[in-house]
Amino acid sequence: MSSTAPPAMVADDGTSAGPVVRRIAAIAVPLLLVVVGTVVSWLRLPPAARSTLWAEDGRNFIGDRIADGPIAGLLTVYEGYFHVVPRIIADLVVSLLPVDRYAVAMSAASCVVVGLVTALVYVTSRSVVPGVVARVVVASITFLVPSASIEVLGNTANLHWYFIWAAPWMLLSQPRTRRSGVLLGVVMLAAGLTEIQLILFVPLVLLAWRRPFARPMCVALVLSVGAQVAATLLSPRTENTNAISGLDSIAIGYLLNAVGGTIAATTDGVKNLVADAGLLPFVLTLLVAVAAAVYLVVRGDLRERVFAVTAAAASAGIWVAAVTLNPQEQFEYAQTIDEGLPTFVLLRYAVVPSMFLLAVTVVAASRLWRERGPVRLIAPLLAVLVVAVQLSGVVTTENRRHKGPIWSVQVDQAETACLSIDPSAVETIRTAPERRSPPSPWNVMIECDDLLGGRVE
Template sequence: MTVAPIAHRSRSRRVREAVARRPVLLLVALGVAAALAAWLRLPAVAHDTFWAEDGRTFVSAAAVGGPSVLLQPYAGYLHTVPRLVAAVVVLLPVSWWALATAAAACAIAGGLAVVVFVCARDLVPWLPARLFVAGLTVLAPLAPREVLGNLANLHSLILWALFWIALSRPRSTRSAITLSAVALLGALTEIQVVFLAPLLLLRSHDRRVWIVRAGLLAGIVVQLVVTFGWPRAENTNRAVDPLSIAYGYLINAVMPLAVPQAQLGHVLAATGPAVGLLVLAVVLATAVYVFLRGSRRQRLLVAAALTGSVLLYAVSVETNPNTFYDYAGMTSAQLGAAWLTRYGVIPSMLLALVPAVAAAIAYRRRFRRGRAQWPAWSALAAAGLCAALILAQAGPQFTRRSDGPAWQPQLASAAAQCRRDDELKFVNLRETIGWTVTVPCRYLDGGTPEDSR
């Protein structure tokens, strides 16, 4: 009766010991694997295509404006990490700019997966569950559509990592200082970090926790100063009604956990909210298990994740209203082609972590007094199903860059345009959603950033 549990514990102990002996090796492997997964989930054309602000706002500004743009607000807040990356990208040959931008964004996503893995150590102690939670950084079903492989929406993944940093308890002063620096850079990139402020009010007598919180708090203060001093333009569209927000939450945050992007519209048109409600019920059932069997910190984690998931989606849509979010008023045919928004990506990830936490708790409770515990096995089964449905979508996905326009094919004609007109200083190249990227002609002749000033 007890041989199997002992064998399981022995294998688990050996794995933990192997990880403890080579922690850096594991973290490097995880970071590389996550970055590679992010890269491979994008079609080849997306690697060489600028998305939205990447070209027009970040790289173009770095090429034309120089270092001063590092502190330039955009849309009401600072974007420190994208601007730092853009400043490095423009030091490379102009033909590499789009590829380098996508590669850097994927590499940073891999690094953020490592941050999540480290910060989740005490909250999700079971290694497979923790690897899954860290993997969500790049494996979230809708992430390739607009979030992965670009700087414009890298802030979403940064917010996900900051959520874990806010709840972390570093085990050394060095790791606390490192996480504080990451938190500061992250907070100086994502204004929605203000929603994490309540987590910073939690009592702690650990000096290292407050070192980490200091970085977050400093970033929050700076972002608030910027957003009040240089507010974003007001959206004058009609507000989205509450029923459409609720329906949109099911469509963009809940259903992607089980239904692939390519099939989501068909399922939605055929079943309405039924599939979304079923998936949500499974997630909430695992949340109940955590509240009944988890530690106080694990219960706090799940409560914060569920609350944050709903809050982030609702606030994002309400501050950026548009008619394509009016899901409640759509016909079945319209729902079949419903707009899928990046605002559901992080809410979806926050939901997906709940079954993983339940699995970590259930793994430790699966045997009591030599007998299998059915609640624990049920939680493990639910978590396994959720993980399988998400991992089944880990392959290449449709992105809003799937149709280009690719960057490199435009360079020859742009260089020729510069050569034809000696007085021409800049040329505009095409990117996504009808935007353009301003490039100094000096770059197209192989010049350096200093030459173009």
């Protein structure tokens, strides 16, 4: 008598090996993902980008550390909220390394954090995605999401996006020991003190609190976002007086950025696809993710349903929040789409929305694989589709830092200039993005004493 059920040899965690092999894999796979996530993130950056400091990385994080000294500035508020993880990294870089290594070190440290988040997502997603292969695919989204290499990868100023991505996986996880629960609590505290938008996931505390070992995470999230809200109220972000785009532009912008960044990977790729086929490819791609989310709500277990709703809300909500809180004229997509999108560029705001679209598709594939009958054959097709989409955009030439200015070259020039002037004089080291008019505000001021000494004390 034949059966259409999934093979019995596949265990609940998606493996077919014995307990010893599973225990080894439980350690080896996350470690491997840390390495792969770090290395791939680094390789996705053009050489010049690795050696160039980005905006806040230079002026705010490195610059504040030089001005304030070690540790003192870790809780400095910038634009309405704390940035604890970038400031910790900058503190370590300035404390441990020569001045000319700052840019490479900040880029490398950012890639390491992406690798660590990759492993974190793999481990914590087990409650939603039991199969090992599916979890690896979910985790790979962290470092393979196509549009990340344009601006988000390789700088600490954009690490907060990865914490948004990791937060729901953490809150839906089921820590098995007090130690793992406390560790996740520490990670959540650091994430919450770096990204105020984690407030979006506070409702998940209602589910997570039922698990005793998850309570440190819940407390950490509430305390950290509470601190962020207080920081915003006491030190509000700079007011943006630009007009907010209409709903049509916000919706079209989501299709072009969140969906387009997934399937076309680059600014030119999106513009060319629109020119060739209009918005149809973007709508059809979005419908796949929507169908996956609906399927999970109808057929999934509790955590799959919660994740589907969370992913959909986060994907749309983060985009809407970004373009309404930071309105710009270039966001008027409804007015420019018929003109060939002359001012369009893929935005960093689209990276996390793209990640959740990809993730909900993989989670649906995981659920389909556990169904009975031929319908389960759709699962590998969806998984392959997600991997193929990511790999197609993993190598691009578009990057906001690919033209420099190279940090180490400027440091060498500044050191030469310092030889003939007062040691207390200050040299200006530029960071990306550069502009001539008006002059760029993204600079780092370093005294000649520190430049000639090679290190900042």
